[in-house]
Amino acid sequence: xxxLYAQLxxxxxxxxxxxxxxxxxAVIFGMLNIINFAHGALYMMGAFVAYFLLNxxxxxxxxxxxxxxxxxxxxxMILERTMLxxxxxxxxxxxxxxxxxxxxxxxxxxxNYFGSSGxxxxxxxxxxxxxxxxxxxxxxxxxxxxxxxxxxCIATWFLIEKTRLGAYxxxxxxxxxxxxxxxxxxxxxxxxxYGLGVGLAALAGVLSAPINQVRPLMGADLIIVVFAVVxxxxxxxxxxxxxxxxxxxVIEGLTKYFYPEASNTVVFVLMVLVLLxxxxxxxxxAA
Amino acid sequence: MPETATADxxxxxxxxxxxxxxxxxxxxxxxxxxxxxxxxxxxAGEVVTLLGRNGAGxxxxxxxxxxxxxxxxGAVKFNNQDIIRATxxxxxxxxxxxxxxxxxxxxxxxxxxxxxxxxxxxQGGLPLEQIFDLFPNLKERLNSQGTKLSGGEQQMLAIARIxxxxxxxxxxxxxxxxxxxxxxxxxxxxxxxxKKEGFTILLVEQNFRFASTVADRYYVVEHGKIIDGFSNAExxxxxxxxxxxxxx
Numbered sequence: 001x002x003x004l005y006a007q008l009x010x011x012x013x014x015x016x017x018x019x020x021x022x023x024x025x026a027v028i029f030g031m032l033n034i035i036n037f038a039h040g041a042l043y044m045m046g047a048f049v050a051y052f053l054l055n056x057x058x059x060x061x062x063x064x065x066x067x068x069x070x071x072x073x074x075x076x077m078i079l080e081r082t083m084l085x086x087x088x089x090x091x092x093x094x095x096x097x098x099x100x101x102x103x104x105x106x107x108x109x110x111x112n113y114f115g116s117s118g119x120x121x122x123x124x125x126x127x128x129x130x131x132x133x134x135x136x137x138x139x140x141x142x143x144x145x146x147x148x149x150x151x152x153c154i155a156t157w158f159l160i161e162k163t164r165l166g167a168y169x170x171x172x173x174x175x176x177x178x179x180x181x182x183x184x185x186x187x188x189x190x191x192x193x194y195g196l197g198v199g200l201a202a203l204a205g206v207l208s209a210p211i212n213q214v215r216p217l218m219g220a221d222l223i224i225v226v227f228a229v230v231x232x233x234x235x236x237x238x239x240x241x242x243x244x245x246x247x248x249x250v251i252e253g254l255t256k257y258f259y260p261e262a263s264n265t266v267v268f269v270l271m272v273l274v275l276l277x278x279x280x281x282x283x284x285x286a287a
Numbered sequence: 288m289p290e291t292a293t294a295d296x297x298x299x300x301x302x303x304x305x306x307x308x309x310x311x312x313x314x315x316x317x318x319x320x321x322x323x324x325x326x327x328x329x330x331a332g333e334v335v336t337l338l339g340r341n342g343a344g345x346x347x348x349x350x351x352x353x354x355x356x357x358x359x360x361g362a363v364k365f366n367n368q369d370i371i372r373a374t375x376x377x378x379x380x381x382x383x384x385x386x387x388x389x390x391x392x393x394x395x396x397x398x399x400x401x402x403x404x405x406x407x408x409x410q411g412g413l414p415l416e417q418i419f420d421l422f423p424n425l426k427e428r429l430n431s432q433g434t435k436l437s438g439g440e441q442q443m444l445a446i447a448r449i450x451x452x453x454x455x456x457x458x459x460x461x462x463x464x465x466x467x468x469x470x471x472x473x474x475x476x477x478x479x480x481x482k483k484e485g486f487t488i489l490l491v492e493q494n495f496r497f498a499s500t501v502a503d504r505y506y507v508v509e510h511g512k513i514i515d516g517f518s519n520a521e522x523x524x525x526x527x528x529x530x531x532x533x534x535x
Contacts, residue, residue: 164403170395171404177355178391182405183379183452 004257005136011253012246013142013211016149017204019245021226022233023153024200027160030173030236031193034084034095039226040219041106042198045072046205047214048110051121061124061206068206069199076198077191084194085187103220110216118213145207152203153242156196160238169193173236228271234281244282306331306456306487307352312361312371313511314344314351321347323511324361329456334478334488336498339508340534345491346388348508349458352489353385354378365456380408384454388461388491390445392433398425401433401444405452412453413484421477422447439470446477457481460491475500495533507532 021043028036049071050064059067079102087095127141160166172179172186180186205219212218233244248267256263274282305328312325322344329335337345351359354375363371370378379385384405393401402418402425419426422443428436436444442462449457459478463471471494478488478501492498498505499522507515509532517525 167396167400167404171393174393174395175391177375178387179404181353181355181375181379181385182449183376183408184406185376 002136004254007253007257008250009136009138009142009146009253010256011250012146013249014252015246015249016146017208017222017245018226018229018249019153019242020149020200020204020207021222022229022241022245023156023238024197024204025226025230026233026236026238026241027156027200028194028197029230030238031169032080032084032095032190033092034087034099035092035235036197037096037099037223038079038102038106039099039198039201040221040223041103042072042076042219043201043205043208043222044110044214044216044219045075045106046202047121047209047218048114048205049202050206050209051119051214054121061210064206065203069202072202072205073195073199077195080191080194085190103223107216107220114216116215116217118215118218121209121214123210141210145211149204149207150246152200153245156200157238157242225267228267230281232267232271232274232281234283237281237283240281240283304331305329306366307489308362308364309348309352310362310364312348312351312363313359314347314356315358316347316356321511322351322359325351325508325511325513327506327513327516329487329489331455331487332482332485333503334482334490334501336490336492336502336505337508338492338495338498338505338529338533340532341493343508344511345508346460347511349385349460349489349491352378353383353458355385379405379452379454382409382454383456383458384449384452386445386449386457386459386462388464390441392436392441392444394432394434396433397429398431398433398436398444399429402429402448402451405448407451407453409453411455412451415451418447418450421450421480439466439473442466442470442474443477446474450481455485456487456489458489458491461493462490463492463494463497471497493533495529505529 021039025036025039028034046068049068050061053059053064053067054061083098083102084095087098123141127144130137130139131143160169168179168184168189172184172189176186208218229245229248230241232248233240248270251270252263252266255266262269307329309325309327312322313320314322325344325348327335337348339345347356350356352363354370354373359371361371362369365378365381365383368381370381393404396404424440425444425447428440433441433444446459446462462474466474475497478490481488482501490498490502499519502519504518505516505522506513507529515528515532
């Protein structure tokens with residue numbers, strides 16, 4: 001039974017990363033109509049920035065949680081201003097190819113300097129150790145990742161669905177020309193939105209660093225599953241991404257317990273089934 | 288007849304100072320040349336109507352003034368400031384508001400969010416109480432999804448949301464299109480009341496009978512040019528010509 005709970009916890013942690021990453025992808029797709037294949041590389045950059053901050057600047061994990069998303073978010077905004085903005089109105093394929101190219105370049109550069117093996121990033125002192133819950137032993141850092149990710153996801157959902165700024169974002173997703181004609185600087189809003197989505201990926205990278213180590217290909221390994229999550233949840237759906245992210249993490253964890261051979265493919269099998277039954281995803285909108 | 292002379296004649300007859308000057312406005316959709324040198328003026332406090340057949344260039348004229356057409360040349364002066372190169376968000380912040388033909392109600396926003404979406408660009412916008420006084424239906428439907436409203440209610444919402452921004456110059460593109468006569472009448476009363484409140488309105492209409500109940504002056508657009516213009520007082524004398532222009 002302990003093994004089942006342990007796999008559930010692993011599933012929830014993976015689900016946290018899926019949710020944060022797919023949420024960022026959903027925000028970017030909703031606003032920019034770009035399938036951001038560079039998302040995994042930007043997630044990896046978040047972990048590396050946290051590593052550099054600690055090892056070069058002596059800046060601890062807590063500050064890294066704030067600074068790494070800002071730094072990588074600014075890098076994302078530069079990418080949007082210099083490259084992605086020119087793809088407005090073009091077929092999705094161009095955005096996909098460009099961001100895929102960016103991902104390869106970023107990963108290649110990091111791999112060139114740091115190889116493929118992982119660099120260690122220590123769990124902060126405050127989150128070391130664990131708690132005995134009676135039915136299982138819970139490492140505190142892993143519990144923190146699940147709760148913090150959930151809070152960030154809900155805060156992002158609240159920002160987009162329940163605030164004035166979110167109303168601008170949703171309206172600009174539908175009709176950017178008209179929103180701009182109301183006096184709102186839509187290009188600036190698009191840049192900031194891309195920065196927000198990228199910042200969420202970087203935040204996931206920082207959270208992941210103490211668990212998975214810091215590796216140039218850590219994003220490439222994860223991003224394919226995250227895309228499957230987004231397809232299942234529905235492209236552009238905020239709540240769909242969050243729920244599907246956590247749910248698929250748990251399903252993957254349970255599969256590891258009940259039928260380990262299928263644990264790497266269960267997400268993709270689900271994706272095929274969802275695409276067959278509901279091509280727009282569980283909560284997505286029609287194109 | 289020289290276009291500028293046509294455009295200027297009725298403008299001089301109006302009482303308010305000149306608020307919008309359009310000179311030799313040309314516009315393109317991709318390779319298609321739509322406007323071929325539009326000239327007209329709008330004076331403060333007036334309701335001016337652009338009449339013309341489908342595809343004449345009326346909507347493109349409004350969009351060109353608003354800055355949402357990719358390529359445009361010529362001169363557009365609003366309160367003596369040239370806005371031909373300004374982006375649409377800057378034009379909106381100067382005090383011009385646009386209500387599009389397709390209404391542009393956002394399906395992901397409820398009525399309240401749709402209503403509060405355009406930011407207040409300057410003082411002098413109508414307070415919400417006054418807007419609900421003009422459009423009582425909207426107050427009852429505040430929590431409904433914007434696109435769940437009837438066509439008439441959506442049109443009211445589209446007009447209502449630009450009234451609170453403080454913009455003094457409103458451009459309404461075919462506000463009566465597809466609406467029942469009783470709603471058209473209500474829109475007409477609203478426009479008349481807005482005029483009394485001091486708004487300047489540039490209206491695009493195909494429904495000439497509706498336009499005649501609210502407009503001070505008319506311009507006729509054909510093939511991307513202004514081909515005629517007259518005041519409301521001259522309407523009766525120009526009826527035959529107008530029927531020929533509009534093909535009615």
